[in-house]
Amino acid sequence: MEHLFEYVIRIGDDSLILGQRLAEWCGHGPILEEDIAMTNISLDLIGQATTLLDYAAKIEGKGKNADQLAFLRFDKDYRNLLLVEQPNGDFGMTMMRQFFFDAFRKPFFEALQHSKDEQLSAIAEKSLKETRYHLKHSSEWVIRLGDGTEESHQRIQESLDALYRYTDELFYSDEVQKAMESAGIAPKMDDVRSEWNKTVDYVLNEATLKIPDNQWKFEGGRRGMHSEHLGYILADMQYMQRAYPGLEW
Amino acid sequence: MVNESVIWNYLTEVADPEIPVLTILDLGIVRKVSIEGDHVQVTITPTYSGCPAMKLIEDEIIAKLREYKIDNVDVDLVLSPAWSTDWISEEGRDKLREYGIAPPEDEVDKSVLFSEPTVVPCPKCQSRNTRMISLFGSTACKAQYQCNECLEPFDYFKCLK
Numbered sequence: 001m002e003h004l005f006e007y008v009i010r011i012g013d014d015s016l017i018l019g020q021r022l023a024e025w026c027g028h029g030p031i032l033e034e035d036i037a038m039t040n041i042s043l044d045l046i047g048q049a050t051t052l053l054d055y056a057a058k059i060e061g062k063g064k065n066a067d068q069l070a071f072l073r074f075d076k077d078y079r080n081l082l083l084v085e086q087p088n089g090d091f092g093m094t095m096m097r098q099f100f101f102d103a104f105r106k107p108f109f110e111a112l113q114h115s116k117d118e119q120l121s122a123i124a125e126k127s128l129k130e131t132r133y134h135l136k137h138s139s140e141w142v143i144r145l146g147d148g149t150e151e152s153h154q155r156i157q158e159s160l161d162a163l164y165r166y167t168d169e170l171f172y173s174d175e176v177q178k179a180m181e182s183a184g185i186a187p188k189m190d191d192v193r194s195e196w197n198k199t200v201d202y203v204l205n206e207a208t209l210k211i212p213d214n215q216w217k218f219e220g221g222r223r224g225m226h227s228e229h230l231g232y233i234l235a236d237m238q239y240m241q242r243a244y245p246g247l248e249w
Numbered sequence: 250m251v252n253e254s255v256i257w258n259y260l261t262e263v264a265d266p267e268i269p270v271l272t273i274l275d276l277g278i279v280r281k282v283s284i285e286g287d288h289v290q291v292t293i294t295p296t297y298s299g300c301p302a303m304k305l306i307e308d309e310i311i312a313k314l315r316e317y318k319i320d321n322v323d324v325d326l327v328l329s330p331a332w333s334t335d336w337i338s339e340e341g342r343d344k345l346r347e348y349g350i351a352p353p354e355d356e357v358d359k360s361v362l363f364s365e366p367t368v369v370p371c372p373k374c375q376s377r378n379t380r381m382i383s384l385f386g387s388t389a390c391k392a393q394y395q396c397n398e399c400l401e402p403f404d405y406f407k408c409l410k
Contacts, residue, residue, distance in 0.1 A: 033383035033393065040385040047299025051328065122329035126298055129331060129409050137384050139363070 003179045005059045006079070007186060008120070009069075010176075010222060012052030013080035016070055017230070018101060019045030020237050021088060030091050037137060038094070044130040048123065055119050071241035075231055076224040083166035085221070085230045092156040095141040096163055099203065102135035104170045107195030111187030120185065139203045146207025153208065160204075161212045168217040170196065251319060256282045256289060263313050266302045267388050270348040273306060277336025280327060289314065289322045294332045296409070297389040334409045345406055346372045351394065353408040369405045371396035381405075 022042035029035025053066035083101060088094045109131055112124035145156040171189045180186035204211065220226065240247055260279055265271045273279055273293070281292035291310055295303050307324040314322050334353040337345075342352040351372045370377050376398035383393040384407075391404045 033385070036387070037383060037385035040389055043299035043301070043389055044297055045299070047295070047297060051298065122327075122331075126295075126328045126331040130298060133384065133407075136363075 001059060003176050004117070004185065005056055006176045007180045008052055008056040008059060010079040011120075012049050012056055012069075013078050014084050014101075015045040015052060016049035017078070017080040017233060018084035018098075019043075019049055020233055021084065022094070022098075024088055025094065034091065041098070041134050041137070044127075044134070048127050048130075051123050051126075055123070067241070071238045075226055075234055078221075078226065078230060078234075079224060080221050080226075080230075081166065081169050081172075082218055082221045082227055083163065083169065085227060085233060086163065086166065087229055089159060089162075090155065092141075092145050092152065093159040093162070095138050095145065096156060096159040098134065099138040099142045100163060100167050100170070100200070102131060102138050103199040103203070104167075104192065104196050105131045106135050106199070107192045108187060110195075111192060115186070116184040135199075139199075142203055142209070143207045146204070146209040156207075157209055160209055161214075164212050165214070165216055165218050169219040169221060172219060172222045174222065251284065251287075251289070253282045253284055256284070256291070256314070256319075259313060259317055259319075260291070260310065263306070263309050266305045266309070267390075268345070268348070268350070270344050271337075271341050273310075275338045275341030275344060277338065277341075278306070278332060287321050289319055291322065291324045292327055293324060294327050294330075296332050300389055332409070334406065337406075349373065349403055350391070351403055351405040353406050355408065367408070369394055371399060371401060372403055373401045374399040 019042045022038045022045065025035060025038040026042075027035065029038060049070065050066050053069045057064040057066060057069055081101075083097060086097055106128070109124040109128040113121055113128065115121045115124065142156065145152040147153070171193045173189055177186060177189065181188055257274070257279075260282075261272050261274055263273045265273055265276050268276075276296070278293050278296065279291065280294050281290075283290045283292075293303070293306065293310075303326065307326075310324050311322050314320075337353065345352045349372050351369045354367050354369055366381055368377050369379055369381075371379050371394075374396060376396055378397045379394050380397060381392065382395055382402070385391075386393045386404050386407075390406055390409070392407045393402065394405045395402045
């Protein structure tokens, strides 16, 4: 049960933190349509996070709810990927981060639909439909910017170079992951990785972008070791519940 | 005597908060009604994970049944099977069109990353010469289009399968 809680929290925190990051674009998008697009994707992710954290709270059995997990945990209790907490940067940086994540989430949810855990399988079935749509959107932008003007190409290549080092963590494997895989609850990460590689190779090729030579990889999020950026996100996100505990609207 | 079909009938009076021209039955989000003694259980499913209208819809179902003196009501939420735009009724599709929103068109296999954009006829002049402005729109369930003939900008209720 402890492993299952940990596993569900990981998936939920990915959705929550990326949803929060995308919400920062609200009112700041480069054009109205993209402002709306990013906040729509944010809404889908926060919806997924609500269901996942609700489920995690039930597994934990301490009488908490999703809001308490989202707003009252400390940074080291978060289990999200380093990728999703990286700053938005420019629009290209946000799309590149989104693309790496969506390209992972699609095969991940496809496989999670067959999880032996009924609730995770239902969440995957629901979220997959949304994720496919997100992937279509982020892939198109990566291609448009990569294969666009000289400046857009250069800038999104820089984003790719900056973010690529966080992608290995998508397929993080440890005791929890292995236990969940052998229980038939978690998808096999090797299979998800090979699907991710296919999508990334195809889209980057269309976008005339190159995977950087520097292959140094970062990890830590799954163990609660985060970059300095997470603290700022939590300060913003948790302010109301810290200042007015139990506040509802 | 309250039976299930009476409840289903009362539910035709509950409108979707975001597209009030549709009832929640037109939208296909009511999955089950069951009665045990004087307890009524209504099961609904969200259109999108983050649909902010779900709580409101739940409250409105309870309020509507209370109007008919049915007080012992619970509304629960299921995720599977996941909602599909195929569940929008024919009548619902006509209502959408009349309201100025293009109903979902059958789209090619969603598992393909890139495909030819779907032709969405204009709800005003029925022209098939339209273009997509944005994949996303004013609510999670819509995309933005414009008609190249009559120039009307319109919402498209995107296909979700």
